[in-house]
Amino acid sequence: MTKAFRRINIQLGKRVRASAKKIAIIAVFSALTIALNLSPLKFPAPYAPYLIYQIWEIPIVTAFLLYGFPTGVIIAALNTLVLLMVFPGMLLTGPLYNLAAVISMLIGVALPKMFHKNPRWSETTEVVIFTAFGIISRVVIMTLVNWSFLRFPPPVGFAMQEQAILLALPLIAFFNATLALYTVPLGYIIAEAIKRHIKV
Secondary structure (H helix, E strand, O other), X not given: OHHHHHHHHHHHHHHHHHHHHHHHHHHHHHHHHHHHHHOOOEEEEOOEEXXXXXXXXXXXXXXXXXXXXXXXXXXXXXXXXXXXHHOOOOOOOHHHHHHHHHHHHHHHHHHHHHHOOOOOOOHHXXXXXXXXXXXXXXXXXXXXXXXXXXXXXXXXXOOOXXXXXXXXXXXXXXXXXXXXXXXXXXXXXXXHHHHHHOOO
């Protein structure tokens, strides 16, 4: 009986330590994401000033590559909650668009990992594949999201007419593609650097 209790205590201890570690990881990456999002490290796209290039999505991609899809989504969701309360931007639901964009990109990066459990890719090949899938998924999903919701009045959309939406979609698609083009590789590089120096 004593041995059984010891085994249970050991298992519980391991689970508690694992949970505490996961909470700490989420807290650190969430804090970094939020800090970067609220920082002045941003600049408007020259072709559409209402679209803003930032770097806050990089920690989310890094956490996703290190600890998995659920961790990346939780960090993205916490960032969204803070923005909704503190700094929603031009549109009250703007952070929800950001959340959809990030998750759609993570889905794209996750797809090749799902279909190839143990791929023998070089790091260069892997980052190219991840980036390409991330771009395609983000552009396709966000094009559908924007086409569906921009037509509604605030706070859901901007009450845009169909013609205006169709003119804006290529610019938004280019923005999403170019943002993912640097976000995924940088997130990958940071994740690989962390793996080399820290046991994850």
